[in-house]
Amino acid sequence: MAIRVLLPQPILPAGYEYLREHGYEVVDGRGFTEDDIVADIADCDAIIVRTAKITKRIFDAAPKLKILARHGAGYDGVDLAAAREHGVLVCTAGGANAISVAELTIFYMLYCSRNFKKVQKLYLEDYRQAKMGVPKTELEGKTLGLVGLGNIGKLVAKKAALGFDMTVLAYDPFAKKEGLPEYIQLLEDRDEIFKRSDYVSLHVPATPETIHSVSDREFGLMKETAYLINAARGSIVDEPALVRALQEGKIAGAGLDTLEKEPIDPTNPLVAMDNVLTAPHIGGATKEASSRSSVACAQAIDDYFSGRTPNFVVPELRDLLNK
Numbered sequence: 001m002a003i004r005v006l007l008p009q010p011i012l013p014a015g016y017e018y019l020r021e022h023g024y025e026v027v028d029g030r031g032f033t034e035d036d037i038v039a040d041i042a043d044c045d046a047i048i049v050r051t052a053k054i055t056k057r058i059f060d061a062a063p064k065l066k067i068l069a070r071h072g073a074g075y076d077g078v079d080l081a082a083a084r085e086h087g088v089l090v091c092t093a094g095g096a097n098a099i100s101v102a103e104l105t106i107f108y109m110l111y112c113s114r115n116f117k118k119v120q121k122l123y124l125e126d127y128r129q130a131k132m133g134v135p136k137t138e139l140e141g142k143t144l145g146l147v148g149l150g151n152i153g154k155l156v157a158k159k160a161a162l163g164f165d166m167t168v169l170a171y172d173p174f175a176k177k178e179g180l181p182e183y184i185q186l187l188e189d190r191d192e193i194f195k196r197s198d199y200v201s202l203h204v205p206a207t208p209e210t211i212h213s214v215s216d217r218e219f220g221l222m223k224e225t226a227y228l229i230n231a232a233r234g235s236i237v238d239e240p241a242l243v244r245a246l247q248e249g250k251i252a253g254a255g256l257d258t259l260e261k262e263p264i265d266p267t268n269p270l271v272a273m274d275n276v277l278t279a280p281h282i283g284g285a286t287k288e289a290s291s292r293s294s295v296a297c298a299q300a301i302d303d304y305f306s307g308r309t310p311n312f313v314v315p316e317l318r319d320l321l322n323k
Contacts, residue, residue, distance in 0.1 A: 002023060002024060002025040003023075003024050003025065003045045003046065003305055004024070004025045004027050004043060004044045004045050004046070004064075005019055005024050005025065005026055005027065005044065005045070005046045005047065005048065005298075005301060006027045006029055006037070006040055006041055006044040006046070006047040006048070007026060007027065007028055007029055007047075007048050008029040008031065008032040008036060008037050008040070008047070008049065008050070008052050009029070009032050009050040009051065009052065010028070011048055011050070011071065011290075011293075011294035011297070011298075012287075012290050012291040012293075012294040012295075013291075013294075014291045014294055014295050015048070015291075015293075015294025015295050015297060015298045016294075018294075018295055018298035018299065018302070019298045019301070019302075022298075022302050024046075024298075024301070024302070027040065027044055032050070032051065032052035033052075034053070034055055034057060034058060037052060037054070037058050037061075038057060038058055038061040041058060041061055041062040041065065042061060042062065042063070042064070043064060044062065044064060044065060045064050045065065045066055045067075045305075046065070046066060046067045046068070046069070046301045046304075046305075047062075047065065047067075047068050047069070048068075048069045048071055048294075048297045048298070048301070049068060049069070049070050049071060049077070049078070050071040050072075051077075052077070053077045053078075054068060054077065054078045054079060054083075055079050055082070056079050056081075056082035056085075058082075059079065059082040059083060059085070059086045059088060060082070060086075062086070062088075065086065065088050066087075066088060066089065066304065066305075067088065067089045067090075067091065067300070067301055067304045067305075067310075068083065068088055068089070068090045068091070069090075069091045069092070069093070069296075069297035069298075069300045069301055069310075070090065070091065070092045070093065070297070071093055071290075071293045071294065071297055072092065072093055072096075072097060072284055072293060073092055073093065073094050073095070073096075073097060073098075073150075073151075073152070073205075073284075074092070074205055074206065074232075074233060075090060075092055075205075075314050076205065076206040076207075076233060076235070078090055080314065080316050080317065083317060084316075084317060084320070087320060088320075089304060089310070089313060089317060089320050089321070090313070090314045090317050091297075091300040091304075091310045091311075091312050091313050091314065092312045092314065093292070093293040093296035093297055093300075093312065094151065094296075094311065094312035095151045095296075095312075096284075096289060096292035096293040096295075096296045097152075097283065097284030097286075097289040097292070097293060098151040098152045098155050099155065099288070099289065100283060100284050100285070100286040100288065100289035101152045101231050101257075101283035101284055101289075102152050102155035102156045102159060103159070104231055104257060104282065104283045105152075105156045105201055105203075105229055105231045105283075106156065106159050106160065106163075106164075107255075108229045108231065108255025108256075108257065108277060109139060109144075109160075109199050109201075109227070109229060109255065110139065111255055111277050112199070112227040112229070112252075112253050112254070112255050112275075112277065113136065113137045113138065113139055113142075113227075114136045114137075115134045115135060115136055115253075115275070116277075117274055117275065117276070117277055118130075118134050118274040118275065119134050119136075121274060122134065139160070139164040139166055140164055140165045140166070141165065141166070141167075142166055142167070142198040142199065143166065143167045143168075143169060143196055143197045143198050143199075144156070144157070144160045144166045144167070144168050144169070144197060144198070144199045144201060145169045145170070145171070145192075145193035145194065145196065145197030145199065145200045145201070146168065146169065146170040146171070146172075146193070146201055146203060147170075147171055147172075147190070147193055147200065147201070147202050147203065147204055147214075148171075148172055148202065148203030148204035148232070149170045149171075149172035149175040149184070149186070149203070150172075150203060152203045152231075153170065153172070153201075153203035154184075156201060156203065157170065157181075157183065157184050158181070158183075161181075161183035161184070162183065167185070168183055168184050168185065169184075169185050169187055169192065169193055169196060169197060170184050170185065170186050170187065170193075171186075171187050171188075171189075171190045171192075171193045172186070191221055194218045194219075194221035194222050195221050195222070195223075197222075197223075197226060198223065198225065198226050198227070199226065199227050199228075199229055200218075200222065200226060200227070200228050200229065201229040201230075201231070202214065202228075202229065202230045202231070202232045202236050202237070203231075203232055204232055204233075204236060205232070205233065206232075206233035206235045206236060210233075210236050211235045211236065212235065212236070212237070212238040213236060214228070214230075214236055214237045214238065214241075214242075215237075215238035215241040216238070216241045216244070216245070219241060219242065219244075219245035219250050219251055220245075220250065222245075222250065222251050223251075223252075224249060224250060224251065224252065225252050226251050226252060227251065227252055227253050227254060227255065228242070228251060228253075228254040228255075228256075229254070229255045229256075230254070230255070230256050230257060230258065231255075231257040231258070231283045232258070233258060234256070234258040234259040234260040234261070234262065234281075235260050237256075237260070239259065239260055239268075239270065242254065242270070243269050243270060246270075246273060246275065246276065252275060253273075253275030253276055253277075254270070254275070254276045254277070255276075255277045256270065256276065256277065256278045256279070257279050257281055257282060257283045258279075258281040258283075259278060262280070262281060263280065264278065264280060296311075296312075299311075300312070309321060
């Protein structure tokens, strides 16, 4: 009997083709709510997860499940304690969306530098004011501070330094100076990122250590002319603190690919601010990144069932490989 792989949401054709070419039975689920997945998962050996939250109830309903592959780099939507309880390995498509997220990070920086939301809102009613009266700046010569220097952070650094002649500072307690390109200055003091940067860009996962780790204290360190960029996870930022910082003029603005509540709450005050750009978490939503992620998830599943170690096992569950 073929190994069954549940897809609560469709993946890109390349992922389907990889699974079928390698002999797996693809189960297209009825949907991605908890009830939908519980109804579909009982006879499945693997699952590829896009935006669905995978709860303990889902793991409890999946006696045959051996591996979960996350269609992206983050895994905060998976109950890892329940995965461990049931012996389910959790993998990600690490690096598959790095190009797309890095490009979008640069987009947010450019958007903020030209005050584009305010310009776009104003130019039909007051063309001259939008053209001449709204402050605008260049990226060249500015300082970018990266919190997190993984695949995405390194790509952002490269594009910012080599494409826009920006000075790049970075903080990552897990990064090593050896082997880093000379255009990245790795700092040991996280506070210096917030004090010295014109743009602070977040590239860390949502963990107990990082959730709400950017709050009143960090905003108090930033320049009044500086911008916060978040294309990682909404929960990293303390949103009420960000709203206060913006209202009090402690920072100049923000580009936020994701907010803590998804789908977005239309009443969130950040949505209406002229100096804040928000979006529905589209960093990895390009065709290219989605195709790479689909294949990466399929490969992880095939690696596991073929006796190989998948490339991107979440660190908290790596010990399951030895069991």
